[in-house]
Amino acid sequence: MLKSDPIVRKETLRIIVGELALSAVMQLVFLLLGFWNITVLYGNLLGAFAAVLNFYLMCLTVLKAVSLEPDKAKQHIRTSQMLRMLMLLGFALVGVLLGCFNTIASLVPLFFPRIVITFYQLTHRGETDEQTDSAGTEVPEDER
Numbered sequence: 584m585l586k587s588d589p590i591v592r593k594e595t596l597r598i599i600v601g602e603l604a605l606s607a608v609m610q611l612v613f614l615l616l617g618f619w620n621i622t623v624l625y626g627n628l629l630g631a632f633a634a635v636l637n638f639y640l641m642c643l644t645v646l647k648a649v650s651l652e653p654d655k656a657k658q659h660i661r662t663s664q665m666l667r668m669l670m671l672l673g674f675a676l677v678g679v680l681l682g683c684f685n686t687i688a689s690l691v692p693l694f695f696p697r698i699v700i701t702f703y704q705l706t707h708r709g710e711t712d713e714q715t716d717s718a719g720t721e722v723p724e725d726e727r
Contacts, residue, residue: 591642598638601699602631602692609691626678626688631695633674637667638696 606627613619644663648656671693678689 588642588646591639591646594642595635595639597703598696598699599635601702602635602695605695605698606631606692609688613685613688620685622683622685623688625683626685627692629674629678629684630689630692633671634693634696637671637693640667640670 609627610619610623613623640663644660648659651659675690675693678684679686
């Protein structure tokens with residue numbers, strides 16, 4: 584079982600909630616335009632799963648990288664990014680090539696995490712965590 588950091592859980596949960604909300608909007612758009620069928624739902628589920636999995640694996644990579652030496656951390660992040668992009672490509676190909684998935688509904692959710700992150704940054708601009716300063720760097724315990 585993968586160990587789970589509270590920050591990783593919190594951020595992944597935020598992405599899941601955002602994926603669900605944006606997926607509901609996308610489903611509604613397909614429905615209102617008269618293009619909805621079950622393949623839209625299946626494609627949406629595939630794309631959303633891939634996007635959340637990618638985000639979660641990225642969080643785990645960053646969590647591990649902070650404990651490594653800078654050169655090893657850089658290589659670890661590069662390798663993870665390449666493997667995660669190949670994974671996303673695989674999910675995208677499945678969504679495009681198999682008829683049980685709507686192509687658009689499979690691909691669009693892959694962009695939802697970026698939308699969720701941007702929205703969160705815009706709506707929580709002035710807020711800082713008590714353990715970080717305004718630049719997002721950790722504040723030593725004796726300076727809090």
